[in-house]
Amino acid sequence: MEQMIEEQKGKDSELYIILKNSWSNFFNFFKEDRFAMVGLIIYLFVGIIAIFAPVIAPYDPHEMLRYDGEYRTNAGPNSENILGTTNMGRDVFSQLIYGARPAVLVGVSAAFMVVLIGTLVGLVAGYYRGKVDTFLMRVTDVAFGIPFEPFVIVLVAFLGPSIWNIVLAMGLLLWRDTARVIRSQVLVVRERGFVESARVAGASNFRIIFRHITPNILPLALLYGSLAMGWAILTEAAISFLGFGDPSAVSWGFMLNDAFVSQALSRGSYSWFVPPGICIMLVVMAGFYIGRGSEKILYPRMNQY
Amino acid sequence: MSFLTIEDLKIHYQLKNSVFKAVDGVDLTIKEGQIIGIVGESGCGKSTLVKGIMQVMARNGFIAAGDIKYNGESMIKMSESKRRAILWKDIAMIPQASMDSLNPVYRVVDAFIEVMTLKGGKSKKEAIVRAGELFELVGIDKKRLRDYPHQFSGGMKQRVAIALALCLDPKIIIADEPVTALDVIVQHQVLTMLNNLRSQFNLTVILITHDISVVAQTCDELAVMYAGKIVEKGNIRDILKSPRHPYSMGLSNAFPDLLKNDKLISINGSVPNLALEQKGCRFVSRCPFSVDICHTHEPELTEYEEGRYAACHRVHDYNELQELAKGVSVWDKVTS
Amino acid sequence: MGQSDFLIEVEDLKKWFYPKQSLIGRRKAPLRAVDGISFSIKKGTSIGIAGESGCGKTTTGKLLLKLYDATEGSFKFDGVEMNSGMTKQELKDFRRKAQLMFQNPYEALNPRYTIYQSLQEPLIIHKYGTKEVRRKKIINMLEKVRLTPVESYLHKFPHQLSGGQLQRVVLARSLVVDPLFLVADEPVSMLDVSVRAGVLNLMREVTSTMGLTTVYISHDLSLIKYLCEETVIMYLGSIVEKGPTDKILFSPMHPYTMALISAVPSSDPDVELKELNINNSITSADNIPDGCKFQDRCPYAQEICFKQEPLLQKTKNDHFVACHFSEEIGGKQYENRLCSTRSYG
Numbered sequence: 001m002e003q004m005i006e007e008q009k010g011k012d013s014e015l016y017i018i019l020k021n022s023w024s025n026f027f028n029f030f031k032e033d034r035f036a037m038v039g040l041i042i043y044l045f046v047g048i049i050a051i052f053a054p055v056i057a058p059y060d061p062h063e064m065l066r067y068d069g070e071y072r073t074n075a076g077p078n079s080e081n082i083l084g085t086t087n088m089g090r091d092v093f094s095q096l097i098y099g100a101r102p103a104v105l106v107g108v109s110a111a112f113m114v115v116l117i118g119t120l121v122g123l124v125a126g127y128y129r130g131k132v133d134t135f136l137m138r139v140t141d142v143a144f145g146i147p148f149e150p151f152v153i154v155l156v157a158f159l160g161p162s163i164w165n166i167v168l169a170m171g172l173l174l175w176r177d178t179a180r181v182i183r184s185q186v187l188v189v190r191e192r193g194f195v196e197s198a199r200v201a202g203a204s205n206f207r208i209i210f211r212h213i214t215p216n217i218l219p220l221a222l223l224y225g226s227l228a229m230g231w232a233i234l235t236e237a238a239i240s241f242l243g244f245g246d247p248s249a250v251s252w253g254f255m256l257n258d259a260f261v262s263q264a265l266s267r268g269s270y271s272w273f274v275p276p277g278i279c280i281m282l283v284v285m286a287g288f289y290i291g292r293g294s295e296k297i298l299y300p301r302m303n304q305y
Numbered sequence: 306m307s308f309l310t311i312e313d314l315k316i317h318y319q320l321k322n323s324v325f326k327a328v329d330g331v332d333l334t335i336k337e338g339q340i341i342g343i344v345g346e347s348g349c350g351k352s353t354l355v356k357g358i359m360q361v362m363a364r365n366g367f368i369a370a371g372d373i374k375y376n377g378e379s380m381i382k383m384s385e386s387k388r389r390a391i392l393w394k395d396i397a398m399i400p401q402a403s404m405d406s407l408n409p410v411y412r413v414v415d416a417f418i419e420v421m422t423l424k425g426g427k428s429k430k431e432a433i434v435r436a437g438e439l440f441e442l443v444g445i446d447k448k449r450l451r452d453y454p455h456q457f458s459g460g461m462k463q464r465v466a467i468a469l470a471l472c473l474d475p476k477i478i479i480a481d482e483p484v485t486a487l488d489v490i491v492q493h494q495v496l497t498m499l500n501n502l503r504s505q506f507n508l509t510v511i512l513i514t515h516d517i518s519v520v521a522q523t524c525d526e527l528a529v530m531y532a533g534k535i536v537e538k539g540n541i542r543d544i545l546k547s548p549r550h551p552y553s554m555g556l557s558n559a560f561p562d563l564l565k566n567d568k569l570i571s572i573n574g575s576v577p578n579l580a581l582e583q584k585g586c587r588f589v590s591r592c593p594f595s596v597d598i599c600h601t602h603e604p605e606l607t608e609y610e611e612g613r614y615a616a617c618h619r620v621h622d623y624n625e626l627q628e629l630a631k632g633v634s635v636w637d638k639v640t641s
Numbered sequence: 642m643g644q645s646d647f648l649i650e651v652e653d654l655k656k657w658f659y660p661k662q663s664l665i666g667r668r669k670a671p672l673r674a675v676d677g678i679s680f681s682i683k684k685g686t687s688i689g690i691a692g693e694s695g696c697g698k699t700t701t702g703k704l705l706l707k708l709y710d711a712t713e714g715s716f717k718f719d720g721v722e723m724n725s726g727m728t729k730q731e732l733k734d735f736r737r738k739a740q741l742m743f744q745n746p747y748e749a750l751n752p753r754y755t756i757y758q759s760l761q762e763p764l765i766i767h768k769y770g771t772k773e774v775r776r777k778k779i780i781n782m783l784e785k786v787r788l789t790p791v792e793s794y795l796h797k798f799p800h801q802l803s804g805g806q807l808q809r810v811v812l813a814r815s816l817v818v819d820p821l822f823l824v825a826d827e828p829v830s831m832l833d834v835s836v837r838a839g840v841l842n843l844m845r846e847v848t849s850t851m852g853l854t855t856v857y858i859s860h861d862l863s864l865i866k867y868l869c870e871e872t873v874i875m876y877l878g879s880i881v882e883k884g885p886t887d888k889i890l891f892s893p894m895h896p897y898t899m900a901l902i903s904a905v906p907s908s909d910p911d912v913e914l915k916e917l918n919i920n921n922s923i924t925s926a927d928n929i930p931d932g933c934k935f936q937d938r939c940p941y942a943q944e945i946c947f948k949q950e951p952l953l954q955k956t957k958n959d960h961f962v963a964c965h966f967s968e969e970i971g972g973k974q975y976e977n978r979l980c981s982t983r984s985y986g
Contacts, residue, residue: 193748201763202736518906571839630667
């Protein structure tokens with residue numbers, strides 16, 4: 001008995017419990033759905049590559065390689081360059097590895113912003129309802145009315161091409177789906193017995209929102225974060241491909257743009273433009289695999305058989 | 306004449322790593338014109354039993370052994386089409402959540418037309434006339450046939466569900482918790498109606514419920530289920546007045562009654578996990594009267610008096626046990 | 642402590658819900674969920690509120706806990722008027738003294754909190770003692786509701802407990818802040834039959850040892866009989882009969898009460914199922930006629946019943962009835978249901 005109480009002491013922090021439970025739920029869900037597991041593995045794999053890019057990549061992605069004093073341009077796969085070189089003599093494989101970095105950066109920070117803004121808006125709108133809800137949901141409607149990619153392009157053109165501006169642009173718009181879904185979930189959760197029970201116990205609104213409702217919608221918010229990650233990476237690739245990307249960062253979209261502009265396609269340098277394409281496809285697919293699994297959380301009855 | 310017999314029926318559910326034995330060997334003979342009650346707490350397998358008879362188990366459920374015979378013919382072995390012809394036409398069911406069993410986008414009459422034209426081979430006109438008759442039978446105005454389900458109150462919907470079950474003149478009606486969640490007055494009306502229907506049409510009714518007082522005034526026969534098995538069955542009056550199985554004794558202690566002043570006593574503990582192998586009597590962990598043999602040998606359901614069955618090793622000590630069972634302290638021995 | 646003998650005094654309390662008015666069409670009438678009820682509850686006693694669904698019994702419970710603000714009328718708690726002008730601190734204080742026990746134990750606890758956390762929460766909110774004191778209090782409370790050994794429950798999550806155990810936790814949670822007043826709305830209707838009795842006995846015992854004033858809300862008269870000293874019968878937002886439980890159940894004076902009582906099924910197989918003496922149609926609370934609310938279901942209704950609403954009046958056997966003809970109906974028509982036995986055919 002005493003021992004258990006002692007153990008309890010350290011774990012008394014409610015934030016700790018909330019996080020622990022949400023995360024354990026989040027991972028249980030991955031354990032159960034094979035597709036979601038594949039998605040998660042792809043994300044983790046890309047993450048590891050991004051972190052260890054300098055170790056894995058054989059060359060600096062910006063370095064123009066010279067062999068025997070000659071720039072090796074437009075080379076096919078060979079023993080020194082697994083995927084060949086670009087028209088400027090840069091190693092494609094190294095670029096591919098380094099390309100994981102902006103992808104992860106964009107993905108994670110966009111997901112973070114989406115979860116943060118979307119959850120807050122959804123919580124406040126769903127909990128307080130009435131005028132607050134109407135106002136926030138109309139703002140959401142406006143966000144839904146803005147076409148996403150043109151908005152990002154315009155904002156980046158306006159603020160200057162940097163990866164952070166792309167992230168900012170995404171954060172400004174992508175929260176809209178999360179906010180709506182979270183709001184509808186909050187509307188359900190706030191009617192549940194334990195919320196009323198907390199109110200009877202005298203809990204303040206703040207306490208009810210953050211101690212009782214948030215833990216119950218957090219898994220959902222995290223799932224929307226995973227989806228947003230895929231979206232963000234895809235958008236970054238599109239923006240870079242269109243030439244509005246950050247010229248100093250080697251991203252997969254940038255590689256595609258580079259290959260396209262230097263007419264690698266017509267030369268048939270498949271080893272240059274196919275791998276970044278596959279990488280983009282994989283991470284976006286990973287996002288949707290996780291989203292597919294999320295249906296099980298949203299519609300638990302699908303889970304029965 | 307017995308015309309629906311259930312023989313050693315076992316219905317199991319395939320779980321991920323185990324088999325959940327929801328119904329584990331049930332024998333039941335249902336005579337024509339009887340109302341038979343099946344009582345037990347949730348998880349005792351009573352709903353699964355019904356689903357088994359109607360062959361509407363969840364997808365991971367299957368009949369592991371035994372047979373259901375209707376007029377001497379096995380319903381499990383008969384062809385799909387033949388079984389379908391029997392179900393609803395001869396054996397109809399009032400589902401547990403009959404409040405939600407009507408499709409909200411169709412008028413109530415459409416449900417009747419659908420059943421009667423598809424299954425009963427009647428014309429649409431005949432179906433509407435018949436539906437009107439049935440509505441009067443269950444005490445709803447004919448005009449309301451053209452209403453939508455949401456325009457009916459809970460009790461009315463329950464009656465509509467009964468009318469719908471009756472529309473092909475079935476011989477057997479299976480009612481799964483027909484009055485749970487209804488107000489007492491409506492509950493009373495529904496029970497009275499079932500009673501009247503039985504005497505009018507010689508209908509056979511199988512009444513599934515957890516509430517002893519629901520069966521006490523309507524049923525002729527009673528089967529008490531516990532953990533997938535029948536622990537006691539026989540004439541309702543005999544069982545309620547002089548229960549032979551400790552579980553039945555416990556159940557009658559647990560109910561508040563307007564006419565009694567006794568202290569209520571609960572049966573502590575909970576139903577064993579039916580996905581595990583059972584050893585000994587299934588009730589042993591909650592039974593205050595268990596002896597050594599109860600832990601090792603499972604008692605058989607035996608007929609120890611004409612028409613009275615019980616599955617208990619101490620069935621012959623019933624006089625003594627009934628006295629003991631009235632004491633609160635006896636049941637408190639088993640910790641919750 | 643207030644001076645009054647009564648913990649709860651309610652006078653002409655009303656709660657009307659106003660439906661959203663559409664831009665076109667007729668103005669919709671308000672839903673008169675609770676329509677002028679008066680009663681009082683002595684300290685330390687328990688009272689049962691019974692009636693069909695939609696009669697306003699749950700709304701009444703919520704009014705007594707200030708979960709709704711009354712549309713009209715007065716509600717005194719311990720002699721103090723509980724109106725909308727209360728300060729935040731006063732309301733919080735009231736929240737400690739008045740507790741609700743939920744119908745559905747599977748819902749009443751936050752699924753992501755351990756039992757310990759759930760019980761600790763009200764203590765934290767009301768700044769009760771230090772961590773040590775709180776822990777002792779929680780353990781003590783769990784022992785009181787017989788969840789022993791306590792240590793095996795403290796760190797479990799709700800889904801790991803059975804319904805009966807959960808309802809004990811819910812009870813412990815509402816009592817852990819030492820309230821004066823408890824409202825239990827259908828406390829056992831979600832529980833399995835075999836464990837109901839345990840929870841009911843526990844409630845009876847704990848509320849009496851703690852000297853609580855209790856309101857039980859249930860459609861089940863046999864439960865109210867088991868738990869309550871006084872009973873209030875509601876119909877469409879009004880009280881039709883109130884008084885000591887025994888008097889209500891064994892010599893009812895209102896035709897509705899009589900119907901309710903004879904509708905309660907008995908577990909005695911010798912009691913006969915009788916036809917009820919009332920009509921089926923149910924008036925809804927948003928379309929209440931003039932005169933007596935029970936008029937269209939009442940077999941004894943006469944002209945005056947359609948014109949004038951009967952007031953709650955004291956009758957000869959010490960209880961209150963709202964019926965123009967209670968004296969005649971009450972004595973004459975009610976047969977003790979014990980007399981009619983069932984014939985076996």
